[in-house]
Amino acid sequence: MRNILLIISLLFLFSCTTGEKLISSGKIQKGLSKQDMRGKFMSSTLSEDPFLPEGGRLYFSNTKTEIVYPSSKSYFYVFTNVFKPMKCGNWACDLGNGYYDSWHVSIAAARKYIDETYGKKKKVVQKKKKKVLPKIMQPKTTEKIDKLQVLIKNFESGTISREEFNKKKKELLNN
Numbered sequence: 001m002r003n004i005l006l007i008i009s010l011l012f013l014f015s016c017t018t019g020e021k022l023i024s025s026g027k028i029q030k031g032l033s034k035q036d037m038r039g040k041f042m043s044s045t046l047s048e049d050p051f052l053p054e055g056g057r058l059y060f061s062n063t064k065t066e067i068v069y070p071s072s073k074s075y076f077y078v079f080t081n082v083f084k085p086m087k088c089g090n091w092a093c094d095l096g097n098g099y100y101d102s103w104h105v106s107i108a109a110a111r112k113y114i115d116e117t118y119g120k121k122k123k124v125v126q127k128k129k130k131k132v133l134p135k136i137m138q139p140k141t142t143e144k145i146d147k148l149q150v151l152i153k154n155f156e157s158g159t160i161s162r163e164e165f166n167k168k169k170k171e172l173l174n175n
Helices: 002-014 019-025 034-043 107-118 144-155 162-174
Strands: 056-060 065-069 076-080 097-105
Touching: 034 097, 056 107, 065 107, 076 107, 097 107, 144 162
Parallel strands: none
Antiparallel strands: 056 065, 065 076, 076 097
């Protein structure tokens, strides 16, 4: 009988670990699987164990993240790469998969962290300025174009020299 009381006393003494103690001791590290993390909480008080049916869980399928928390709601643990979320029955939980990422003191802080870290980044759309093309003035008549074409034909046929062509072209365009 005395041995049984000693065992129960030792079990009670060692099962008083809290989430805060686990976090501050460095036993909970980023990248732990849910199964490994579950092992860390085996020595915690029941109200601090996030892997019991009494706790809570929120799954976000768009970011493949999950928030798992104990019944005491003391800490909210974020898991990433969750393709199979945690599901609990009356007596036990199927942990699913995923890897520990961070802890938070409120569910709002955990959600904000997920949104900022894993949520879709909103793109800032900037309107492109329309490219302004220079205005081209159309001649009111084709008189200059007709004269320029005659000038080109005279130059190509050899009737006028390059100097004469350039001089007459300049006069024609400046008018």
